[in-house]
Amino acid sequence: KSHIWLRKMRYVENFPGPPLKNRLIGHLKEAMVSPADLPTESYRHYKEYGGIYRFWLLGYAIIFIGEGKYAEIFFTSKTTEIKPDPYRLLHVWLGLGLLTSRGQLWQKRRKLLTPAFHFSNLTKFCDVFVKNTRTMVQQLHQTPDGSLVDVTTLMKLVALDNICETAMGIEINALKNPNHNYIRAVEDCTHMTMERFTKPWRWNDFQFFIMPYGRKYWKDLHTIFELTDKAINNRKIGRAERIQNSSQHLDEAEEPKKMAFLDLLLASCEDSSVTLSDEDLRDEVNTFMFEGHDTTAASMGFTLFLLGVHPEIQEKCYQELREIFQDSDRSPTMEDLQKMKYLEQVIKESMRMFPSVPILGREATDDVKLGDHMIPKKSVIVLNVYNLHRDPKVFPDPEKFNPDRFSPEESLGRHPFAYVPFAAGPRNCIGQKFAMLEEKVVLSYILRDFLLESEHGMDELQLSFAMVIRSQKNLNVRFTRRKKFHGFES
Numbered sequence: 001k002s003h004i005w006l007r008k009m010r011y012v013e014n015f016p017g018p019p020l021k022n023r024l025i026g027h028l029k030e031a032m033v034s035p036a037d038l039p040t041e042s043y044r045h046y047k048e049y050g051g052i053y054r055f056w057l058l059g060y061a062i063i064f065i066g067e068g069k070y071a072e073i074f075f076t077s078k079t080t081e082i083k084p085d086p087y088r089l090l091h092v093w094l095g096l097g098l099l100t101s102r103g104q105l106w107q108k109r110r111k112l113l114t115p116a117f118h119f120s121n122l123t124k125f126c127d128v129f130v131k132n133t134r135t136m137v138q139q140l141h142q143t144p145d146g147s148l149v150d151v152t153t154l155m156k157l158v159a160l161d162n163i164c165e166t167a168m169g170i171e172i173n174a175l176k177n178p179n180h181n182y183i184r185a186v187e188d189c190t191h192m193t194m195e196r197f198t199k200p201w202r203w204n205d206f207q208f209f210i211m212p213y214g215r216k217y218w219k220d221l222h223t224i225f226e227l228t229d230k231a232i233n234n235r236k237i238g239r240a241e242r243i244q245n246s247s248q249h250l251d252e253a254e255e256p257k258k259m260a261f262l263d264l265l266l267a268s269c270e271d272s273s274v275t276l277s278d279e280d281l282r283d284e285v286n287t288f289m290f291e292g293h294d295t296t297a298a299s300m301g302f303t304l305f306l307l308g309v310h311p312e313i314q315e316k317c318y319q320e321l322r323e324i325f326q327d328s329d330r331s332p333t334m335e336d337l338q339k340m341k342y343l344e345q346v347i348k349e350s351m352r353m354f355p356s357v358p359i360l361g362r363e364a365t366d367d368v369k370l371g372d373h374m375i376p377k378k379s380v381i382v383l384n385v386y387n388l389h390r391d392p393k394v395f396p397d398p399e400k401f402n403p404d405r406f407s408p409e410e411s412l413g414r415h416p417f418a419y420v421p422f423a424a425g426p427r428n429c430i431g432q433k434f435a436m437l438e439e440k441v442v443l444s445y446i447l448r449d450f451l452l453e454s455e456h457g458m459d460e461l462q463l464s465f466a467m468v469i470r471s472q473k474n475l476n477v478r479f480t481r482r483k484k485f486h487g488f489e490s
């Protein structure tokens with residue numbers, strides 16, 4: 001064992017990074033950073049040591065990368081496919097769903113799930129986004145003109161309504177009933193999972209689950225599982241009845257108009273040799289619930305905040321929407337959403353500055369070469385997406401919010417791995433088109449009706465990194481009506 005330790009040490013000894021004073025403990029002190037200090041601390045290290053540096057922790061190397069050429073290897077090398085140990089903390093909730101599984105199991109599932117995100121299905125999901133966003137806008141019109149709205153919370157509620165309905169076919173009405181048992185349980189479990197990630201002394205399952213917070217987590221998980229299981233049961237029964245009344249196999253016309261992701265999954269299973277148990281189905285639905293609401297909510301919240309700080313950019317978005325809709329209050333079609341080019345640039349630039357998933361981790365299953373550096377087997381490689389997106393060689397003046405960076409001309413020739421809010425390579429985000437459509441629907445509805453003004457400036461933002469980026473302060477935005485609300489035209 002000691003020679004393995006020495007070999008690893010030799011590999012990383014001369015790496016850029018903080019001086020190695022104690023070879024046994026290594027950089028324990030530097031590594032114990034709270035989520036609130038992580039953005040500034042990691043940015044400080046990045047500026048000091050550059051696009052690749054290391055920590056040494058109890059015999060393991062932790063390699064931090066923040067440059068496109070290293071990100072490319074991170075995402076594409078066979079030796080960096082495995083997610084590191086802390087992802088294990090998600091198993092109790094998400095089982096071996098798409099996010100947490102690996103190897104052949106993951107490959108089979110990815111193949112099975114990909115059709116659920118094809119254009120025709122996204123069109124159906126879009127109807128759900130429109131319906132829930134209208135409810136949200138109607139609610140906003142009922143608040144006094146010029147009210148300050150905490151957009152993080154508002155976006156979370158609309159994103160939850162969208163994901164519950166698209167994933168399970170259940171209308172939970174989080175916007176109208178934010179204290180719903182299930183909503184509260186999802187919120188609390190997400191929060192506790194993030195807390196656990198950043199507190200290694202809570203990683204041991206036994207120690208975690210005997211504590212009061214662990215017991216509460218367990219109870220919340222049961223609330224979540226109860227609803228997911230009920231949804232699975234109902235969709236299965238409905239499907240079996242439809243199959244019985246038809247000719248063994250449902251054709252397109254016999255499928256329900258509003259297909260949920262769960263229905264698509266059941267249909268895919270019928271068309272392939274893969275069978276999923278109820279537990280497998282539950283894992284996948286819970287994975288989509290988990291991955292598919294906090295991420296989009298964070299991105300939409302930061303985008304509204306940024307637009308509230310940059311009135312001239314907001315005006316450009318508004319003019320684009322005026323050109324598409326004129327004075328009409330009609331719902332957007334898929335064609336309209338594709339025309340929202342400038343809004344798309346705004347969303348992309350917002351995700352550059354505030355990537356919803358700011359840090360990604362992988363484990364090296366073998367020695368791996370990163371540029372001129374050799375990384376020993378078993379090292380944890382951390383891609384800091386937040387820093388990567390602030391590389392001044394790729395994004396000059398990186399703290400400036402400038403959506404023109406994503407115009408077709410400006411994007412030309414950029415390193416393909418320099419901008420990766422949805423990750424890249426085979427384990428990229430399966431929901432990225434879904435997310436972009438959802439964001440366009442929600443943001444365009446708000447921008448068509450309201451003028452936004454943020455309460456705080458950019459320099460007052462205090463970020464924190466857990467699994468999803470957060471602002472420690474509420475992102476309060478003033479909503480002033482652009483016009484009187486007469487209801488919606490269909």
Ligand code: HEM
Nearest residue numbers: 098099291292295296299356357422423427429430431435
């Ligand atoms: C702005 C919104 C979103 C962002 C920024 C985002 C980002 C990401 C990132 C960075 C990963 C890679 C995670 C890793 O390697 O550990 C990922 C994976 C994943 N995302 Fe998203 N995501 C978003 C929305 C969604 C939505 C809406 C869904 C589902 C409806 C979704 C489902 C998934 C799943 C299932 C995976 C695992 C894919 C695999 O490993 O094959 N995401 N996402």
